Amino acid sequence: xxxxxxxxxxxxxxxxxxxxxxxxxxxxxxxxxxxxxxxxxxxxxxxxxxxxxxxxxxxxxxxxxxxxxxxxxxxxxxxxxxxxxxxxxxxxxxxxxxxxxxxxxxxxxxxxxxxxxxxxxxxxxxxxxxxxxxxxx
DNA sequence: GCCAACGTTGGC
DNA sequence: GCCAACGTTGGC
Numbered sequence: 418x419x420x421x422x423x424x425x426x427x428x429x430x431x432x433x434x435x436x437x438x439x440x441x442x443x444x445x446x447x448x449x450x451x452x453x454x455x456x457x458x459x460x461x462x463x464x465x466x467x468x469x470x471x472x473x474x475x476x477x478x479x480x481x482x483x484x485x486x487x488x489x490x491x492x493x494x495x496x497x498x499x500x501x502x503x504x505x506x507x508x509x510x511x512x513x514x515x516x517x518x519x520x521x522x523x524x525x526x527x528x529x530x531x532x533x534x535x536x537x538x539x540x541x542x543x544x545x546x547x548x549x550x551x552x553x554x
Numbered sequence: 555g556c557c558a559a560c561g562t563t564g565g566c
Numbered sequence: 567g568c569c570a571a572c573g574t575t576g577g578c
Contacts, residue, residue: 426576449574450561471576515577534560534575 420540421456421466422529423481423503432468432478435505442504445537446490449498453537457501458487466503467540467548469529476512477548481505509552523547 423445425431435443448454464483470476485502518524524547528538540548 424576452561475577532560533577536575 419460419464420542420545421460421464421483422469422477422538422540423466424469424471424536424538426472427470427474428472432470432505432508435468435479435481435503436508438504440504442484442502444491444502445500446492448490448500448536450536452535454487454498454500456537456539457499460487460501462486465506465545467545468505474512475515477509477518477552478512479505479508480549480554507554509549509554511551511553513548513551517551518548521547521551 445457448457460483462483462485466481466483467477468479468481470478481503483501484504487499487501489496490498490500515529518527519530524530524544527540527544528535532538
């Protein structure tokens with residue numbers, strides 16, 4: 418099983434929106450970046466991810482699970498773009514802000530820090546554990 | 555609201 | 567196939 422991070426502008430699609438979908442989950446659609454798409458193609462059902470709010474919040478806010486492997490993105494007919502489905506699993510008791518991540522030397526290699534514009538990113542098992550703990554889980 | 559970083563497009 | 571122009575993202 419692998420770990421990931423999904424980035425979203427809360428104004429467009431927030432953790433609350435994701436939670437509202439409950440176990441039905443939702444497509445992680447709208448990604449138009451090859452690197453991000455390729456990561457989604459590598460995902461398997463059962464993989465876990467962090468849900469990150471960009472812009473105003475700049476924090477990891479919850480945990481999500483991949484519930485469908487990559488398939489055509491329903492928001493476009495362009496066959497280049499596909500996406501997975503994810504559902505909310507649980508919120509983090511404490512938000513883990515970008516500042517916190519940047520301040521922790523163990524997290525200095527995270528894509529979140531090194532490649533700030535990438536919207537879907539891999540997370541190592543070690544990073545997963547550290548951020549979970551910082552989040553109070 | 556600005557700007558740096560970076561990805562994409564299109565002319566050559 | 568290169569590169570300039572342009573568009574977008576996201577931190578600050």
